[in-house]
Amino acid sequence: MNQILSVKDLQVEFFGFKALKGVNLEVADREIVTIIGPNGAGKSTLLDAIVGKSPVAHGHVEFQEKNITNHPPHEIARMGIGRKFQNPNVYNELTVFENILLALKGSHGIFASITAKLTTMKRHKITSVLERIGLMDDAGTKVSSLSHGQKQWVEIGMVLAQDPTVILLDEPTAGMTPEETHTTGEIIKAMSEFHAVVVIEHDMEFVKQIAQRIVVLHQGQTLAEGSVEEVQNNPKVVEVYLGRERIDVAA
Numbered sequence: 001m002n003q004i005l006s007v008k009d010l011q012v013e014f015f016g017f018k019a020l021k022g023v024n025l026e027v028a029d030r031e032i033v034t035i036i037g038p039n040g041a042g043k044s045t046l047l048d049a050i051v052g053k054s055p056v057a058h059g060h061v062e063f064q065e066k067n068i069t070n071h072p073p074h075e076i077a078r079m080g081i082g083r084k085f086q087n088p089n090v091y092n093e094l095t096v097f098e099n100i101l102l103a104l105k106g107s108h109g110i111f112a113s114i115t116a117k118l119t120t121m122k123r124h125k126i127t128s129v130l131e132r133i134g135l136m137d138d139a140g141t142k143v144s145s146l147s148h149g150q151k152q153w154v155e156i157g158m159v160l161a162q163d164p165t166v167i168l169l170d171e172p173t174a175g176m177t178p179e180e181t182h183t184t185g186e187i188i189k190a191m192s193e194f195h196a197v198v199v200i201e202h203d204m205e206f207v208k209q210i211a212q213r214i215v216v217l218h219q220g221q222t223l224a225e226g227s228v229e230e231v232q233n234n235p236k237v238v239e240v241y242l243g244r245e246r247i248d249v250a251a
């Protein structure tokens, strides 16, 4: 497969504490990679290091064969790596449509973006994003009156609006109802038609819904990698999860 993101021997330290101790990760074009692991395993730190938010002490990150290790976050975002954080980071007082508009490439501030005449191309782009996140009917709704799950979808839409090649999602289903979680899984699967997606997730039912390849992190290292079945049957993974979180999803 055509690898577009490659993380090699990545090490991240916080005041002497090694949060990542040499992690490798390969992501192919339009692939979904799911990262699981107990609390504190280093999952968010890995995404932070990829987007230039956590300083890399050793190893490197390559994107489309370019070394992007420790490049500034805005530069990495501009190159084509989009990141959605755990908590929705949306403009509550604006409509769904306006939030997506603001996220489009080339938008210049809230006032200028909202008052400027909308080109047909921009309108089409926003409409296509709204369709992909299932919020076409809520285009004119203020984000403050949406459910928590819908707000998460708006934020996914804001990432999509930037046309990234790779999308990194940190626990996209946190706080969602089972129905919203399932819908999110379908949105992510559809996203992989155009983008590679790396997802951190705890909910194994959801992981099973979306996963093509799973990477298990534990104490800053890669513990296992493979399909849902391979990972669930891996004795090292079972041992790490024993007495903590259950990963015994019905086959």
Ligand SMILES: Nc1ncnc2c1ncn2[C@@H]1O[C@H](COP(=O)(O)OP(=O)(O)OP(=O)(O)O)[C@@H](O)[C@H]1O
Pocket: 014, 017, 019, 037, 038, 039, 040, 041, 042, 043, 044, 045, 046
């Ligand atoms: N900015 C920071 N300063 C100091 N320590 C940090 C910082 N960020 C993360 N850590 C530590 O690094 C380790 C890995 O944290 P990280 O948030 O990456 O884990 P995680 O696997 O995402 O966990 P969770 O599932 O709880 O979100 C933890 O021990 C955490 O306390």
